[in-house]
Amino acid sequence: MIALGTLNTLTVKKQVKFGFYLDGLSWGEILLPNNVAPAGLEIGQELPVFLYLDSEDQLIATTEKPAIMVGQVAMLPVVAVTKVGAFLNWGLKKDLLVPFSEQQIPLKEGQKYLVYCYVDLSTRIVASTKLDRHLHKTEPHYNPGDKVDIIVSEQTDIGYKAVVNQQHWGVLYKNEVFKPLRRGDKHTAYIVKVREDGKIDLRLTATTYKQALELTEQVLNKLKQNGGKLALTDKSSPELIYETFGVSKKAYKQAIGTLYKNKKIVILDAGIMLVGS
Incomplete structure (x- = not known):
């Protein structure tokens, strides 16, 4: 078709x-x-x-491929504002129109905006900054651990709102994010869960059983390299944990919890220590 x-x-x-x-x-x-x-x-x-x-x-x-197609979201620059709306550079000779009725706030020339592309009732290809009007119109069918593509939309009090697979809204919670994110950034993410209200919880790193085992090995190796001691506990800052192992605080807590249960480490106020060190 x-x-x-x-x-x-x-x-x-x-x-x-x-x-x-x-x-x-x-x-x-x-x-x-x-x-x-x-x-x-x-x-x-x-x-x-x-x-x-x-x-x-x-x-x-x-044969030229534009920066956005119908049904997609992308960050595009405004190249002109006229009496009919704002025009975006999407990589084709004819610029892409954002009608005034589809502007969340008045668009300004020279600024970039996150937009959704669609075909309007008059069969024009146009764009909209009113993403809520066009996204999350179908029921999300994802399973925990599913790998998805996301585009960061905005920062909120609880974290970051993101577009999932060009179709749905998802949330990255701030306690799961350990690097700067900007509006329009594209990342791979993983489904944590789809809530009953359809909202999607995301994280930037996968937490499979295999990866959990790999992390426990990384912690053990780090301990051995540091004379059996590591000043990093489940109370350390998420930033420090991410800097050391590149994982979330939650993943690190699970790893040292597993090591503790297997009697390979002891957890002290000042850090963790290999048993027998």
Whole structure:
């Protein structure tokens, strides 16, 4: 099925002086201009193209990949503000419109904003900074430990709000974050759980059984390197723990808890110590 604002694999139908016409099936013939056509393109060849409307609102194909597609979220700069709205640079000749009705706050030229791209009722490809209007419209189906892609949206009192897989809202709690995050940053994250209200808890590191075992080994090795003692307890700061082992305080507490239960370490006020040291 052919869709506006996304990548579509189409077949070259014929060549003309100014480009190639692609078979758009029920959409008719779609022009691929010479300046974006790959060298050696032949009739009958299939190629992936992005479909959008040009400055004259004519359907056109391009092999250029924009910075955002329909159904996606991205951080884009405003290049102009006019009487119809703000225009964003998304990597194509025709800029991407953010109508005034889709602006959470008035957009300013030269600033970057996190936007969602969609096709409006008049079949225009447009963007919106009102992410709540467009995200989390489907029920999230994730399992604990699932690996997802996130884009940081904003910092809140409890942590960071993030877009999960271009579709849903998730939360990174501040006690699970040990490096600076900025609006628009892209990261890999892991599902902690999906709550009954549909909200998604995230963390930036995986906590599989294998990784838990690896962390206990890292702690033991660190102890051996330091004469059997380490001034790092379950009461140490999350930042210091992350600096030392690159994990959350919760993961570290679980690791030393396992070592303690297995009688490999003792936990003192000043730190941890190998048994027999």
